[in-house]
Amino acid sequence: MWILCQYPPLNLHPVFRVLFLITIRFLNGMNQPKSSLRRSLSVYLVLISLFFGKNLIAQDGKALFQTNCASCHAINKKLTGPALADLEARGPWADRKKLYAWIRNPAAFAKTDEYSANLLKEYSPVLMTGFASLTDQEIDAIVDYIKKPAPAPEAKTAGAPAEPAKDNSFLFGILALVLAIVALILLQINSNLKKLSDVKEGVETPDPIPFFKNKAYIATVIILLFLVGGYFTIQGAIGLGRQTNYQPEQPIYYSHKVHAGINQVNCLYCHGGAMEGKHANIPSVNVCMNCHMAINEYKGPELVREDGSKVNGTAEIQKLYKYAGWDPATNKYTGEGKPIEWVKIHNLPDHVYFNHSQHTKAGGVQCQTCHGPIQEMGEVYQFSNLSMGWCINCHRETSVKFKDNGFYSIYEKFHNDIKNGKMDSVTVEKIGGTECQKCHY
Amino acid sequence: MRTTKILIFGWTAVLLAGFSSCSNGVRRDPGSIYMPDMAYSRAVETYSDVKYLNDQGIHYDATPVAGTVKRGGIAVFPLSKDQGTDTTNYVASKQVANPYAQLDPKDFLEAARLYRVNCAICHGEKLDGNGPIYNGGNGPYPIAPKNLIADPVVSKMPEGQMMYSVTYGKNLMGSYASQMSTRQRWMVIHYVKTMQSGGKPAAAPAVTDTTKAK
Numbered sequence: 001m002w003i004l005c006q007y008p009p010l011n012l013h014p015v016f017r018v019l020f021l022i023t024i025r026f027l028n029g030m031n032q033p034k035s036s037l038r039r040s041l042s043v044y045l046v047l048i049s050l051f052f053g054k055n056l057i058a059q060d061g062k063a064l065f066q067t068n069c070a071s072c073h074a075i076n077k078k079l080t081g082p083a084l085a086d087l088e089a090r091g092p093w094a095d096r097k098k099l100y101a102w103i104r105n106p107a108a109f110a111k112t113d114e115y116s117a118n119l120l121k122e123y124s125p126v127l128m129t130g131f132a133s134l135t136d137q138e139i140d141a142i143v144d145y146i147k148k149p150a151p152a153p154e155a156k157t158a159g160a161p162a163e164p165a166k167d168n169s170f171l172f173g174i175l176a177l178v179l180a181i182v183a184l185i186l187l188q189i190n191s192n193l194k195k196l197s198d199v200k201e202g203v204e205t206p207d208p209i210p211f212f213k214n215k216a217y218i219a220t221v222i223i224l225l226f227l228v229g230g231y232f233t234i235q236g237a238i239g240l241g242r243q244t245n246y247q248p249e250q251p252i253y254y255s256h257k258v259h260a261g262i263n264q265v266n267c268l269y270c271h272g273g274a275m276e277g278k279h280a281n282i283p284s285v286n287v288c289m290n291c292h293m294a295i296n297e298y299k300g301p302e303l304v305r306e307d308g309s310k311v312n313g314t315a316e317i318q319k320l321y322k323y324a325g326w327d328p329a330t331n332k333y334t335g336e337g338k339p340i341e342w343v344k345i346h347n348l349p350d351h352v353y354f355n356h357s358q359h360t361k362a363g364g365v366q367c368q369t370c371h372g373p374i375q376e377m378g379e380v381y382q383f384s385n386l387s388m389g390w391c392i393n394c395h396r397e398t399s400v401k402f403k404d405n406g407f408y409s410i411y412e413k414f415h416n417d418i419k420n421g422k423m424d425s426v427t428v429e430k431i432g433g434t435e436c437q438k439c440h441y
Numbered sequence: 442m443r444t445t446k447i448l449i450f451g452w453t454a455v456l457l458a459g460f461s462s463c464s465n466g467v468r469r470d471p472g473s474i475y476m477p478d479m480a481y482s483r484a485v486e487t488y489s490d491v492k493y494l495n496d497q498g499i500h501y502d503a504t505p506v507a508g509t510v511k512r513g514g515i516a517v518f519p520l521s522k523d524q525g526t527d528t529t530n531y532v533a534s535k536q537v538a539n540p541y542a543q544l545d546p547k548d549f550l551e552a553a554r555l556y557r558v559n560c561a562i563c564h565g566e567k568l569d570g571n572g573p574i575y576n577g578g579n580g581p582y583p584i585a586p587k588n589l590i591a592d593p594v595v596s597k598m599p600e601g602q603m604m605y606s607v608t609y610g611k612n613l614m615g616s617y618a619s620q621m622s623t624r625q626r627w628m629v630i631h632y633v634k635t636m637q638s639g640g641k642p643a644a645a646p647a648v649t650d651t652t653k654a655k
Contacts, residue, residue: 070585077583080612124526241474247467264573268558272620279487290615295581306467349480
């Protein structure tokens with residue numbers, strides 16, 4: 001023990017060395033009177049707190065950066081202000097004293113330094129806010145945080161993506177066909193053998209009727225054709241004009257799953273018109289740019305089209321920039337935009353009137369009730385068949401929010417009936433939701 | 442005899458293959474309809490393509506005249522957007538007063554709903570600048586949105602100047618004039634100001650957000 005006290009490992013960090021010595025003293029102190037034990041224990045604790053305190057400041061760099069700098073600067077991206085990576089390699093910033101002076105009072109420092117004066121000109125009219133209250137240590141901590149390499153993106157743990165379930169129906173079809181052929185051949189052999197044995201025994205047999213002249217065969221085939229053909233004809237006739245599962249390819253691969261699902265953007269952020277009038281807006285490009293001025297690359301889970309081909313999210317954002325006329329290099333609009341021609345998916349015929357706000361604002365219906373699990377759709381498809389039967393069925397079954405709803409205050413009889421307990425809810429049908437003129441006029 | 446058999450087997454195989462292939466595919470085609478003259482509108486509908494009008498020499502512009510007030514709406518924000526590096530109107534906007542200095546509880550709930558729909562995605566439901574899109578630096582948004590409560594720049598900002606920023610955009614924030622009417626923007630600003638001063642809504646926010654993505 002004594003030898004260790006005298007020769008602590010010399011290559012240790014000084015803090016470790018002191019800690020090491022104190023630990024040994026503490027261990028020695030176990031055999032000593034209580035007071036000295038307590039003293040060495042307290043010294044030990046103080047040192048530990050000092051040691052970890054240093055660590056805390058290093059961590060604080062991130063918090064300091066986020067509270068003070070992050071609303072204008074990113075580390076690797078030029079935004080309201082320049083990107084801060086490799087800060088010390090540029091201009092006068094290798095000199096910490098100049099950096100301190102600049103951060104505390106940018107306007108004053110720019111008067112004495114040409115590089116920073118140019119910076120102010122470049123980012124005009126935005127003038128960097130001065131942070132007079134930041135101490136030298138805090139600024140150092142921020143710079144240390146910036147210098148740290150960004151944590152590598154999490155290694156994909158999933159490994160190979162799960163094999164898509166194979167559709168085996170084709171294989172089964174072929175198998176069934178082969179078995180049918182084998183069965184037919186066996187039947188043929190059987191009848192031939194029978195014929196041979198008949199000839200051997202001298203039994204007279206009439207000439208066989210070929211099966212396409214056999215009445216039983218013909219009748220069966222005709223009935224089968226009638227049933228199958230009739231089924232498909234009726235299905236086709238009902239389906240004519242309906243577009244369930246219609247899933248067109250859009251000019252930009254816009255994923256509702258990424259926006260409304262993963263990033264929790266409210267449906268109404270883009271489709272606010274659903275609460276205001278007939279149409280749920282198709283957002284204009286400026287609504288996209290609210291976020292995509294800053295978000296110029298896609299880092300989320302892999303995007304795949306319905307046909308299995310992969311989508312490069314960042315390339316799709318670049319497409320948006322082309323439509324918006326946004327130059328990501330200078331962060332400015334070029335003024336050469338053009339509208340995105342999205343393909344309309346839900347097409348109601350002109351002889352039907354449908355109003356979104358009537359359903360969302362007055363009726364309190366959720367988007368997903370008609371549009372399905374839209375927050376899980378990569379490419380949107382038509383979830384409901386939008387047939388008249390579907391509309392009417394919902395109007396018959398759904399109870400409206402009747403109480404405290406200004407839209408229905410005129411239905412006095414129903415209000416009284418509810419009060420007297422004669423009825424417990426009012427369906428859409430009861431307030432005229434199945435009348436022809438409500439939707440056709 | 443033999444040829445007939447071969448023919449029948451062949452056709453069965455072709456039909457089976459045909460049915461199995463059309464059972465599951467992506468429907469990229471909308472299909473056809475019964476009566477086109479009843480299905481397609483003859484009137485110019487919202488979002489319909491109007492390029493053909495130009496070909497006929499008819500000028501059609503969907504943009505309203507500058508300064509137009511919609512029916513039932515209130516006067517538009519009086520200041521225009523600063524051009525280039527000019528900040529005159531941004532500074533002048535400090536003087537514009539909020540016509541909705543008071544909101545009844547129902548309107549206040551509506552303002553809270555508008556805030557949650559349009560602002561909370563970045564500035565957070567608690568106005569702490571930590572909406573789901575930033576998420577403490579883990580979201581896709583690369584920089585921290587303004588903390589509307591703790592940042593003195595915003596908490597001391599006059600309502601008129603907030604209105605200027607919401608109407609025309611500021612730094613990386615875009616204009617919200619296309620998503621909220623003038624009245625709605627003033628209401629949201631009233632809500633933000635109330636929350637900044639620690640104000641609580643008159644009633645518990647029991648409004649049902651019918652369209653929130655789950």
